Amino acid sequence: MRASPWLLSLAVTGVLAACQPATESSPAADGSEAPPPLDASTADERSYAFRCGELEVHATYRGQDSATVVVGDRTFAMSSQPAASGAKYGDGQGNEFWTKGTTDGILILKGEPDRTCTGTGEQGGEAPPANATANADDDAAGGFRATGNEPGWLAQVGAGATPALHIEMDYGERKLEIPSPTQGRDGWSGTAADGTPVKLTFQRTVCQDDMSGQAFGATAMLTVGARQYHGCGDFAGAPSLAAKP
Template identity: 50%
Template sequence: MRVFPSLLAASLGLALSACQPAQTPAASNAGDAAATPAPAPAPVAADADADGGVNGAGNETLYRCGDLDVRATFNREDAATVVIGGRSFAMSSERAASGAKYGDGKGNSFWTRGSDDALLSLKGEADRECGAVEATEGDGSAGNAAFRATGNEPGWLAVVDGDTPGLQVDVDYGERRFTVAKPTEGADGWVGKAADGTDIKLSFQRTTCQDGMSGETFEAKAMLAVGTRQYHGCGNFGGK
């Protein structure tokens, strides 16, 4: 029997197609997701060191800056809180040629230059050279004093020397200063006359006191009388 060429070509085409391997199906969406690498987890902030840092309380140093007592709390090299009597300044780090400098952007700055020296600049006032005050036994917040008290609105500071009893008083944000060379010590405080004859009395009550501005907790409530003017605040006892 004669076979037509057209029929032969069709038969060969069917045979070849039957021998081809099955086409691989397209990858599913699930396959694509599995192949895509997962994003890296966000970094976790490290906890602060015990001596201060990101979440720590910071390191506190006491300074005597000219006629002012200054308490500076440093959070590593990023920020500092500077407390002067009843005033508190929150400062952040600034560029400095040496040491560590902090400012509040309002014309106030504190610049540490070495382990013990610093420079205090307050807006509208002359710069003050500062020296670190060595802490004594106790909680360290009273410096080298038997008792140290502060108050706010207006800011005031009273310090009773630990070794040679004497009473120094700054009131009205440091605008007025009095010194009682040898105050009389009683069960609840000290009393005496300043060089100009002003009556000075610093008394305390041994009960927990919290500063209304900074939130700091002190060992005692304090009351300062300068003449007929009275000031209220909080205080800490130092080592004698």
């Protein structure tokens, strides 16, 4: 029996169609391809610039858990540290950055003196000019107050060019007045009316009250005669170490 030419042509066409590769639809054409995900590492980043003494510091915070602190050509990866108030970050190697909001702070670098920091508070802004902290050593002219515990004591220096030094010791039972103490770069000294030598000194480093846990901008030491008292203090108008950046 002779095969029909029409059937033979149909069979050849089917074989050729079966040999053709499947055509893939373009993802761009059907719109099924999702856009690349956003980088989560930048979703909650905030950067602020500070002037810490002679150093320019840039701090990038990632949430409240970590921060990258760039000091000149040095970069420190820091994590959040326990603090009674304020925002404190450290790298576990003696380097810390403790801020009072976004405009004030303390930079602690291992083996170096603590530095007082000033910021503009502007996110992504530039560091304050180099003279921003030039008046830091003159803060004493605005007044200073220090307190300590066990036994409780208080020392207060008034404002002005010739401030008086007021001392209360033993929970206020003993009081001394030095009308015109000698003022130095790190404190005041003088002699009370009864002849007792008195000296109040401070160091610009974050200090925590050992009873209340409150943070202050300076440590303080009061020397009255042969007795020494240790505590914390701050200058008049200094912001509270309470706000987090």
